[in-house]
């Protein structure tokens with residue numbers, strides 16, 4: 565059987581990090597996708613092809629006569645770690661639907677962004693792999709999305725040690741989602757007017773797992789950090805109400821507050837401060853780091869479509885990459901099965 569799966573990336577509007585500690589958050593899918601073409605193969609091998617991926621080579625041997633590469637050596641542990649979301653998702657899915665069974669897959673994975681930029685690439689890989697595995701074992705494209713979200717979240721938790729359901733639930737169901745991690749619940753929320761967001765990224769040097777551990781450690785050490793987490797929770801509740809009312813001025817002000825609180829958690833880089841401040845000077849209603857931080861994704865709210873184009877050029881001048889100027893509607897989809 566052959567499958568084609570489209571998995572949207574996501575952006576966090578409000579509440580990252582605090583959501584790992586039980587507070588709600590608001591995230592949305594983006595109109596850019598990881599695409600997965602896959603099929604079952606005989607035996608228990610896993611063959612994966614990638615794009616946009618940089619993995620270290622340790623040594624290579626080359627034939628000087630025809631410049632053909634004879635042998636390439638890479639660090640096995642680094643590679644295994646990199647594909648951990650895929651192998652863990654398959655293990656978790658198979659243990660759920662066919663305990664103990666392991667079968668072969670050929671997976672061609674294409675990402676529109678480099679790995680780990682804070683737009684939910686790891687969650688997209690987890691959700692896409694779970695969707696593929698369930699569809700393959702259950703022989704249907706009509707897969708129960710609650711199960712996809714649950715198993716994808718379990719994948720992120722196992723690989724990262726700690727992970728909220730925000731990324732996996734948002735990517736599974738799609739649109740703007742208010743995430744209550746305690747249930748977990750992913751409530752669809754809609755603004756009565758179009759909000760003109762600019763979403764971009766800079767290089768990120770740390771993985772989400774590392775940044776989550778840094779915040780956790782600081783929380784354990786400093787009592788004051790719990791107040792920051794509580795304050796972020798308050799910002800999220802207020803933001804939900806203003807999004808539902810279409811009050812973009814207030815949504816923007818709350819984005820700025822959230823950015824300040826992320827800075828207090830210690831996950832905002834100097835480069836992001838510069839970008840966020842320049843965007844505000846250019847008239848953005850709000851701007852903030854988005855996702856785990858340490859560089860990576862950011863989001864700004866423009867006044868209207870024309871203003872979004874101005875902010876886009878500000879971002880480009882600063883050397884960052886713009887990935888979207890609107891939010892997405894759809895969650896993970898299987899488009900084809902033969």
Ligand SMILES: Nc1ncnc2c1ncn2[C@@H]1O[C@H](COP(=O)(O)OP(=O)(O)O)[C@@H](O)[C@H]1O
Pocket residue numbers: 614615617645646647648649673674675678679680681682683684685686687689770771772773855856
């Ligand atoms: N295209 C891809 N193919 C396979 N794995 C990927 C891909 N992109 C990301 N990943 C996995 O996700 C990890 C990055 O996760 P993370 O730091 O959480 O980034 P993000 O914030 O974008 O989710 C990578 O180290 C890799 O394990």
Ligand SMILES: C[C@@](O)(CCOP(=O)(O)O)CC(=O)O
Pocket residue numbers: 576579580581582583584681682683684685686726727728729730731772776854855856857860
């Ligand atoms: C920091 C966190 O709240 C969001 C991570 O987002 P991303 O991996 O940077 O896309 C972690 C989580 O919710 O599990």
